[in-house]
Amino acid sequence: MDRSASASIPSSTAGAPLYSFPIPSFSLQGKNLSSLFTALVIIVSLLVLEQAVYRYKKKHLPGAKWTIPLIGKFADSMSPSLEGYIKQWNSGDLSAVSVFNIFIVMASSNEYARKILNSPTYAEPCLVHSMKQILRADNWVFLAGKAHVDYRRGLNALFTRKALGIYIDIQESICRKHLSRWLATTEKTPAPIPIMMIARHLNMETSLGVFCGPYIPEEAANEINTKYWDITLSLELVNFPLALPGTKVYKAIQARKVAMYWLEQAAHKSKIAMAEGGEPACMLDEWVTTLKDPNYKGRREFSDLEMAMVIFSFLFASQDAMSSGLIYGFQHLADHPEVYSKVKEEQDRVRQGNFSKPLTLEMLDQMTYLQAAVKESMRVMPPVLMVPYKATRAFPITDNYNVPAGSMIIPSFYNSLHDPEVYPDPKSFLPERWLDPEGSANANPKNYLVFGAGPHRCIGLEYAQTNICLVLATAIAMMDWEHDVTPKSKLVEIIATVFPKDGCRLFLKRRAD
Numbered sequence: 385m386d387r388s389a390s391a392s393i394p395s396s397t398a399g400a401p402l403y404s405f406p407i408p409s410f411s412l413q414g415k416n417l418s419s420l421f422t423a424l425v426i427i428v429s430l431l432v433l434e435q436a437v438y439r440y441k442k443k444h445l446p447g448a449k450w451t452i453p454l455i456g457k458f459a460d461s462m463s464p465s466l467e468g469y470i471k472q473w474n475s476g477d478l479s480a481v482s483v484f485n486i487f488i489v490m491a492s493s494n495e496y497a498r499k500i501l502n503s504p505t506y507a508e509p510c511l512v513h514s515m516k517q518i519l520r521a522d523n524w525v526f527l528a529g530k531a532h533v534d535y536r537r538g539l540n541a542l543f544t545r546k547a548l549g550i551y552i553d554i555q556e557s558i559c560r561k562h563l564s565r566w567l568a569t570t571e572k573t574p575a576p577i578p579i580m581m582i583a584r585h586l587n588m589e590t591s592l593g594v595f596c597g598p599y600i601p602e603e604a605a606n607e608i609n610t611k612y613w614d615i616t617l618s619l620e621l622v623n624f625p626l627a628l629p630g631t632k633v634y635k636a637i638q639a640r641k642v643a644m645y646w647l648e649q650a651a652h653k654s655k656i657a658m659a660e661g662g663e664p665a666c667m668l669d670e671w672v673t674t675l676k677d678p679n680y681k682g683r684r685e686f687s688d689l690e691m692a693m694v695i696f697s698f699l700f701a702s703q704d705a706m707s708s709g710l711i712y713g714f715q716h717l718a719d720h721p722e723v724y725s726k727v728k729e730e731q732d733r734v735r736q737g738n739f740s741k742p743l744t745l746e747m748l749d750q751m752t753y754l755q756a757a758v759k760e761s762m763r764v765m766p767p768v769l770m771v772p773y774k775a776t777r778a779f780p781i782t783d784n785y786n787v788p789a790g791s792m793i794i795p796s797f798y799n800s801l802h803d804p805e806v807y808p809d810p811k812s813f814l815p816e817r818w819l820d821p822e823g824s825a826n827a828n829p830k831n832y833l834v835f836g837a838g839p840h841r842c843i844g845l846e847y848a849q850t851n852i853c854l855v856l857a858t859a860i861a862m863m864d865w866e867h868d869v870t871p872k873s874k875l876v877e878i879i880a881t882v883f884p885k886d887g888c889r890l891f892l893k894r895r896a897d
């Protein structure tokens with residue numbers, strides 16, 4: 385038995401000298417020395433190999449010459465900043481970083497961003513690393529090639545003009561309900577309110593209302609809304625690799641389970657309601673009805689689980705991006721009184737002074753200035769800054785650079801949307817640039833990457849634009865707002881998408897007329 389002090393005295397013994405902790409003793413002789421030496425050689429070799437592989441993959445691309453061992457730029461990816469990204473994008477049309485030994489190529493120019501989005505043979509969306517765990521690996525969004533094209537074709541029926549016409553009443557009534565609550569809050573305490581979280585709630589209830597209609601009770605919508613924040617928080621470029629209890633990904637998976645429970649129930653109820661001859665009143669109903677149409681060509685049977693996964697993918701794609709678009713819509717209008725008053729004049733004209741008349745798609749079509757303002761708001765501050773793709777094979781992106789197979793390759797949209805050749809004075813919020821059909825903004829639609837491009841281009845883009853216009857039009861019908869500008873208003877918080885750092889604080893006042 386070892387009688388040495390270090391082996392026998394527990395470390396918690398009061399008064400025990402520091403040296404008496406049970407530190408494993410290495411006798412620096414013979415076999416132990418050679419094991420230690422071997423271990424050191426292996427570690428150093430692995431570290432050298434790591435650097436060599438990074439340098440080999442990076443070649444001449446701009447980026448750090450060396451990568452921080454094991455973690456790379458993990459710390460930066462934990463607290464991303466728009467300024468940091470802009471610096472990276474401006475360092476070259478293509479640039480390299482490594483995080484947790486995932487080699488990442490950032491593409492900032494319009495040419496390369498579009499090339500990635502339009503090259504399904506070489507690259508496919510990988511969203512962020514954790515997404516397969518959160519969305520489930522069998523979610524349709526992870527399909528590739530023909531399987532993806534066919535599946536998506538069936539879903540297009542949910543975003544036709546006819547379908548959008550069904551959704552509009554739901555959108556408007558939920559919007560009016562929420563805006564009335566916002567006003568009631570400020571009437572109690574006339575302080576400015578940060579709209580970030582309440583706009584997210586409005587958006588969540590609208591999405592669930594549009595997607596699932598009466599089949600999701602309000603308590604469920606509230607529960608999903610609260611839990612969903614865990615999903616948003618988990619959307620980091622690179623997460624801790626294991627979904628252990630307590631990690632962000634683990635919490636996000638629990639939140640998905642709650643949402644999926646309600647969505648599956650909703651799919652089931654919609655099928656029953658439509659089988660009983662009900663009229664379509666939401667997206668699920670529209671889908672179930674389309675599948676029964678004798679002229680419909682495509683797969684006809686979808687289980688409740690499959691339908692729930694599709695609806696969850698829509699929720700996932702829309703909750704953060706749409707909330708960001710909405711919040712900056714409010715902020716940009718408040719910060720530009722000349723634009724705000726033109727939007728108000730247009731509302732008066734289109735609604736002919738009747739602000740309680742229900743909105744229709746035709747009325748929204750006539751709000752061309754508001755549409756331009758919404759388009760411009762998302763150009764200045766694109767909700768989605770970039771979309772991570774993965775190189776499925778060596779991708780010859782330029783004549784002298786192949787993105788190595790297995791790398792992350794991230795097209796970013798910011799530089800395309802701030803190209804001074806296409807959008808003169810790119811940082812300024814100028815809706816007028818969209819009013820001239822011959823102007824450079826309209827002449828270069830390839831630069832407007834707010835909704836991506838290629839086979840994975842946002843399927844919900846018309847619905848999204850309509851909804852942001854509808855919320856702002858309804859808000860103008862019900863209230864006036866002013867921005868409580870703080871030192872953080874112009875700073876950008878990146879939590880999956882972009883938000884003003886102070887949560888966009890607004891003074892709200894019920895419209896007098």
Ligand code: HEM
Nearest residue numbers: 698701702705706709768835836837840841842843844848
């Ligand atoms: C302002 C709001 C929105 C923005 C800025 C936005 C932006 C985007 C972007 C950038 C992509 C990736 C495109 C690509 O890889 O090329 C995308 C994909 C997608 N979006 Fe949206 N989106 C918004 C709202 C919505 C809504 C409301 C829905 C559904 C109702 C939706 C559903 C989807 C889906 C399903 C995809 C993946 C499509 C596929 O892989 O085929 N999005 N969106």
